[in-house]
Amino acid sequence: MTRKWKLRKRTRDHDLLVEDAKPENAAKLLNQEIDYDVPGDAQNYCLPCARHFVDQASLLSHQKSKVHKKQVRNTAEKGTYSHEEAMRAAGFGSYMGPPAKLRKEDVDIRKETFPMPPEAVAESSEKPEPPKVAIEELEDLIAAA
Numbered sequence: 001m002t003r004k005w006k007l008r009k010r011t012r013d014h015d016l017l018v019e020d021a022k023p024e025n026a027a028k029l030l031n032q033e034i035d036y037d038v039p040g041d042a043q044n045y046c047l048p049c050a051r052h053f054v055d056q057a058s059l060l061s062h063q064k065s066k067v068h069k070k071q072v073r074n075t076a077e078k079g080t081y082s083h084e085e086a087m088r089a090a091g092f093g094s095y096m097g098p099p100a101k102l103r104k105e106d107v108d109i110r111k112e113t114f115p116m117p118p119e120a121v122a123e124s125s126e127k128p129e130p131p132k133v134a135i136e137e138l139e140d141l142i143a144a145a
Contacts, residue, residue, distance in 0.1 A: 012050040014078040020047055021075075021106060048072045048108055072108045 012020075020029055026047055035042040044053040046062060049071050053059040062068050087093060 014075050015080045017048060017050060017075045018080045020050065048075055072104050076104045076106065 019025060029045055029047060032042040032045065039052045040054045040059075042052060044056055044059040045051070046053065046059060046068065049062070049068055051062070053062060084093075
């Protein structure tokens with residue numbers, strides 16, 4: 001079998017997805033710069049599934065799907081692996097299954113629930129004021145109509 005077919009449906013491993021769910025990494029992934037080589041210009045990213053989407057509507061429909069919910073559940077249950085746990089699984093010592101390390105809320109971080117950086121809040125709070133039109137000008141326009 002060729003390498004092309006082996007890697008066709010390769011996804012990110014669960015331990016890497018847990019690393020992506022950490023707040024410092026999630027902020028970088030959810031607020032990426034515009035990249036025209038990625039679907040949706042890298043603005044619509046699903047963190048637990050490590051996928052880019054074309055628009056916000058397709059991202060929202062994906063987040064309601066069984067595939068997304070199953071990925072969140074699997075990532076939360078499996079979590080990360082320590083070196084000691086890997087050695088036990090390989091046969092060096094008695095193997096005890098890992099306890100649940102994460103909650104679903106820790107893995108399924110969405111852009112709208114993630115706190116925005118202070119710079120972005122300051123920029124979004126500065127709204128341009130609407131142009132002020134004199135009352136006389138409005139009355140003239142009404143009278144002319």
